[in-house]
Amino acid sequence: MIAQIVNRLVLSIPVLFGVLLLGFMLLQLVPGDPATVLAGPMAPPEVLEEIRKQMGLDQPLLVQFWAYLERMAAGDMGRSLISNKTVTSELVSAIGPTVELMVACLVWSIPLGIGMGTVAAVKRGSLLDRAIMAVSVGGVSLPIFFICLLAIQFLGVYWPIFPFIGRGGPIWTADGFMHIVLPAVSLGLIFIGPVARMTRSSVLEVLKLDHVRTARAKGLSERTVILRHGLRNALIPVVTLVGLQAGYLLGGAVVTETIFSWPGIGRLAVGAILSSDFPVAQGTILVLALAFIAINLIVDILYALLDPRVQT
Amino acid sequence: MFNRPDFRSLAGRIGLAVALAAGLPALAAAQSVTIVREVDSNNYDPHKSTARAASEVLFMMGDTLVALDPDMKTIAPGLAESWEVSEDGKTYTFHLRDDVKFCDGKPMTAEDVVYSFTRWQDPETKSPVAWRAGPLEEVVAVDDHTVEYRMSAPYSELLYQLSQSFATIIDKDNVEALGEDFGVTGFNGTGPFCWGEWTPRNKMVLTRHDDYVWGPSFYETTGPASVEEIVWQIVPEENTRTVAVLTGQSQITQYVPYIALEQLRAAPNAEVVQSDAAFWTYFFGFKIDKPTVNDAAVRQAINLAVNQEAMAEDLFFGEVQPAYSYVSQDALDWNHAIDGELLKYDPEKAAQILDEAGWTVGADGIREKDGVKLQPLAYVFAGSTWQKISEYVQAELRKVGIDLQLQPFDATIAWGKLATQEFDVFGMSFPYISSGDALNLYFRSENMPTPNRMNWDDQETDDLLEAGLTATDEAVRAESYGEVLKKVHEAAVWLPLYHEPMTIAQSSELKTVTPHNLYGCGLYKGLGIAYKE
Numbered sequence: 001m002i003a004q005i006v007n008r009l010v011l012s013i014p015v016l017f018g019v020l021l022l023g024f025m026l027l028q029l030v031p032g033d034p035a036t037v038l039a040g041p042m043a044p045p046e047v048l049e050e051i052r053k054q055m056g057l058d059q060p061l062l063v064q065f066w067a068y069l070e071r072m073a074a075g076d077m078g079r080s081l082i083s084n085k086t087v088t089s090e091l092v093s094a095i096g097p098t099v100e101l102m103v104a105c106l107v108w109s110i111p112l113g114i115g116m117g118t119v120a121a122v123k124r125g126s127l128l129d130r131a132i133m134a135v136s137v138g139g140v141s142l143p144i145f146f147i148c149l150l151a152i153q154f155l156g157v158y159w160p161i162f163p164f165i166g167r168g169g170p171i172w173t174a175d176g177f178m179h180i181v182l183p184a185v186s187l188g189l190i191f192i193g194p195v196a197r198m199t200r201s202s203v204l205e206v207l208k209l210d211h212v213r214t215a216r217a218k219g220l221s222e223r224t225v226i227l228r229h230g231l232r233n234a235l236i237p238v239v240t241l242v243g244l245q246a247g248y249l250l251g252g253a254v255v256t257e258t259i260f261s262w263p264g265i266g267r268l269a270v271g272a273i274l275s276s277d278f279p280v281a282q283g284t285i286l287v288l289a290l291a292f293i294a295i296n297l298i299v300d301i302l303y304a305l306l307d308p309r310v311q312t
Numbered sequence: 313m314f315n316r317p318d319f320r321s322l323a324g325r326i327g328l329a330v331a332l333a334a335g336l337p338a339l340a341a342a343q344s345v346t347i348v349r350e351v352d353s354n355n356y357d358p359h360k361s362t363a364r365a366a367s368e369v370l371f372m373m374g375d376t377l378v379a380l381d382p383d384m385k386t387i388a389p390g391l392a393e394s395w396e397v398s399e400d401g402k403t404y405t406f407h408l409r410d411d412v413k414f415c416d417g418k419p420m421t422a423e424d425v426v427y428s429f430t431r432w433q434d435p436e437t438k439s440p441v442a443w444r445a446g447p448l449e450e451v452v453a454v455d456d457h458t459v460e461y462r463m464s465a466p467y468s469e470l471l472y473q474l475s476q477s478f479a480t481i482i483d484k485d486n487v488e489a490l491g492e493d494f495g496v497t498g499f500n501g502t503g504p505f506c507w508g509e510w511t512p513r514n515k516m517v518l519t520r521h522d523d524y525v526w527g528p529s530f531y532e533t534t535g536p537a538s539v540e541e542i543v544w545q546i547v548p549e550e551n552t553r554t555v556a557v558l559t560g561q562s563q564i565t566q567y568v569p570y571i572a573l574e575q576l577r578a579a580p581n582a583e584v585v586q587s588d589a590a591f592w593t594y595f596f597g598f599k600i601d602k603p604t605v606n607d608a609a610v611r612q613a614i615n616l617a618v619n620q621e622a623m624a625e626d627l628f629f630g631e632v633q634p635a636y637s638y639v640s641q642d643a644l645d646w647n648h649a650i651d652g653e654l655l656k657y658d659p660e661k662a663a664q665i666l667d668e669a670g671w672t673v674g675a676d677g678i679r680e681k682d683g684v685k686l687q688p689l690a691y692v693f694a695g696s697t698w699q700k701i702s703e704y705v706q707a708e709l710r711k712v713g714i715d716l717q718l719q720p721f722d723a724t725i726a727w728g729k730l731a732t733q734e735f736d737v738f739g740m741s742f743p744y745i746s747s748g749d750a751l752n753l754y755f756r757s758e759n760m761p762t763p764n765r766m767n768w769d770d771q772e773t774d775d776l777l778e779a780g781l782t783a784t785d786e787a788v789r790a791e792s793y794g795e796v797l798k799k800v801h802e803a804a805v806w807l808p809l810y811h812e813p814m815t816i817a818q819s820s821e822l823k824t825v826t827p828h829n830l831y832g833c834g835l836y837k838g839l840g841i842a843y844k845e
Contacts, residue, residue, distance in 0.1 A: 036728050047438050082354045083512035084496045152555060160559045166515060166545055261547045263514040271513040
């Protein structure tokens with residue numbers, strides 16, 4: 001198990017290097033100029049030239065990339081061209097809200113999705129099954145921005161229960177909790193669909209297997225059969241899906257955070273890219289990549305826990 | 313993901329939060345006002361940002377020697393109680409109030425004024441707005457409350473420029489203590505509000521300056537401000553901004569789409585106020601030395617072919633004023649003699665002018681002359697507003713046989729692109745405080761290639777602008793600028809599109825504000841923001 005984790009971590013190193021290279025190259029291709037951003041549009045050419053020299057932009061690409069790697073290795077991600085705050089501090093202040101949003105979204109949508117899927121599988125073919133599947137398909141098909149706007153329209157405007165602008169504070173404060181409801185609900189709604197559908201087909205698959213029949217034959221209650229012998233095995237593909245979807249969720253969070261003015265990493269990334277704030281953009285790309293790597297690692301570990309066969 | 317005990321305590325906390333939320337109405341927010349806006353500034357250093365977003369906050373956090381009345385013409389006392397101008401117009405003596413304090417309690421003296429203006433002009437500061445200070449030679453503190461502003465030549469715009477946020481008086485100790493972080497992690501000003509906390513691209517929190525009593529006299533209250541806290545919240549989505557005002561999550565904003573104004577006016581809990589004494593004009597400019605648009609007939613025809621009135625009506629729901637002049641006809645020093653000569657919509661005449669100038673319609677419907685097709689290339693900003701405007705203009709010009717080519721750029725890149733000579737036409741909008749402000753910026757030959765992107769290189773214009781700028785007599789100034797206005801309108805170097813009024817949407821919980829328009833900052837000092845009793 002530990003060997004496996006170490007193995008995975010070692011494998012992540014080239015991936016990380018690739019991400020650094022890609023982030024560096026992408027921003028070379030973007031038609032903006034960091035020196036212009038720093039100097040402002042009205043700056044005279046000689047000032048611009050001086051700033052360019054200061055930033056090392058007059059050096060060849062390879063030299064710049066090496067210098068970039070050196071800075072990264074030293075933990076120095078630079079300062080934002082826009083706010084002059086250190087990138088690290090910008091990232092730190094943005095990661096908290098995003099993690100909060102992710103947790104608030106997953107904490108209700110995964111259990112609900114799995115529950116819905118299991119019920120649908122058990123009551124296969126019934127009206128309930130069809131209703132659950134209809135909702136799931138809806139959740140899968142609707143774009144996230146549309147769900148966000150609907151949520152704002154109904155729970156923010158028609159029945160003005162929840163605020164929809166910004167973050168009110170940490171989630172355990174009243175204000176913070178009220179503010180997170182709409183973004184977390186919107187983001188969770190796109191998550192329930194796939195999870196429910198995957199759970200349903202996976203449970204159906206597992207309930208046909210021999211060990212379930214054996215369990216039933218032993219005289220175990222239907223509940224125990226489904227929860228202990230059916231669902232546990234059915235969860236393996238669901239975990240994979242959740243892992244994959246969590247990455248997709250980060251993408252959805254970019255939109256959700258923009259619409260709800262949520263001060264998270266997605267909005268930071270979009271804002272940094274749009275305003276040609278290169279150090280921050282590179283930082284956010286790196287963090288998002290790390291998040292993907294981490295999520296995949298967690299999925300692998302959960303796999304091993306759920307299915308001992310994977311460990312070998 | 314959670315082991316059991318953890319999950320339970322979390323659930324417990326959520327339950328508690330729900331109970332709290334239900335039991336506590338928004339009491340805490342009573343004396344706080346949230347203003348929503350679209351973009352944030354790059355920093356809040358008055359000398360290092362040209363963004364309107366910076367000025368909006370700087371006006372609230374700081375003060376200038378003089379203030380500008382909402383009529384956009386009258387100069388009112390600010391930090392300076394009174395001032396005198398020397399005979400030759402080169403020296404201004406400002407008498408400062410003696411009761412002004414910075415947010416940290418330190419009294420403001422003439423030394424701070426000297427420091428602020430010196431830093432503004434210091435090449436080390438690399439300020440993109442240094443030119444606004446005029447031909448400044450030195451600023452001298454005569455005594456603790458008297459400052460002399462000495463220039464090498466008279467500068468008739470001075471008081472107007474000193475009312476802008478770039479001339480905000482800052483605290484030397486604060487600037488030196490914060491270094492690079494000045495205007496990023498803190499700012500010590502003398503304004504009605506103090507720096508609270510800034511999270512870039514998210515929000516700027518300002519708290520009330522309790523000692524403040526030196527606000528401009530055109531406000532009902534000269535301080536302290538009525539509300540305890542102002543939050544400038546960034547909301548990029550325009551629909552979200554609109555409903556934020558409708559649902560009371562934001563009390564006031566100047567950034568709602570035109571399409572929503574009718575709805576806001578009809579809503580019982582919202583109010584829309586507008587001011588036409590607001591100078592922000594949208595236009596297309598022509599590079600007058602590039603092929604096709606170097607022909608005055610083409611530029612005139614373009615002016616005649618576009619129906620600004622229909623555009624104002626169809627694209628902006630009649631909320632903007634169609635423009636035929638390069639600066640608002642209400643602006644200081646506008647030349648009323650040319651009111652009757654402005655080019656208005658007349659497509660037949662446009663076609664006729666082009667025919668006479670030898671631009672004949674080709675097989676594809678596009679005019680050409682001597683083998684050159686009439687296809688000027690336009691650089692515009694990407695984004696919904698310029699997309700709408702430029703596509704409309706393109707369609708109008710197509711009707712008279714002109715094939716306008718559009719090339720939109722994101723704002724971060726556009727400024728760099730617009731500094732080149734690669735294009736024939738450019739789209740832009742700009743705020744100004746008077747005719748002189750606009751003309752000196754755009755039509756001086758020394759301002760080529762930016763902001764004089766037209767390459768308008770005319771000695772007579774330069775002389776007239778100089779005469780207007782250094783005039784000590786208001787009549788001379790008005791006459792000089794009037795001449796320039798006449799010249800550039802006759803040459804049709806721009807296609808004016810519309811004048812944007814200052815529009816503010818506010819909650820009816822607030823007293824009705826009077827829109828201001830200095831640098832496009834509708835709320836100015838924020839002293840007018842107050843809850844109804």
